[in-house]
Amino acid sequence: MLGRFTLLNSIDSFVLTATGMSGSLTYPGTPVVGELYEHFDPTFGNQFFKCVFNDSGTDIAAGKCAVYKAGSDYLVLVSTTILPKGRVAGVCIKGIPDDNWGYVLIGGSCHGEADAAIAADADLCLADASAAHGRLDDVACAAAGQANDYWATALTAATNPGDAFHMKVWGLL
Secondary structure: OOOOOEEEOOHHHEEEEOOEEEEOOOOOOOOOOOOEEEEEEOOOEEEEEEEEEEOOOOOEOOOOEEEEOOOOOOEEEEOOOOOOHHHEEEEEOOOEOOOOEEEEEEEEEEEEEEOOOEOOOOEEEEOOOHHHOOOEEOOHHHHOOOHHHOOEEEOOOEOOOOOEEEEEEOOOO
């Protein structure tokens, strides 16, 4: 079972910590690890999130991709290499501080961070450059022989490494 869907008023208005939630959002109870949440964003439309725990030893910035720690379905790290899409947890919409709970986007539109120039309508996967942890690329999977591991599409182009671009996540639900 995937968990219940809860309509959130705003992902931006609260923070999860190891001891609970703080902020302006009223949530009926303690968040459930791995639970899925639905959110309507006026800019991006319907978005789907999963509750995860950052166990990486470092903060994961907004726009970066998080991957599951080996052997876990809720502990996440910032991605450092191309991994099969089954290891991709999602895209951080808000940064997730180390040793804290947070949400990753697993379906819908958001901004991502490019590893290099990305063409609009290109399929995306994790970048393979070690200096670009958590960034996305449109050629890395094919170059690594993992062409079936794309899980998102660029809706706008990115010109330079580190550029934010509009993307649609479709392969993680």
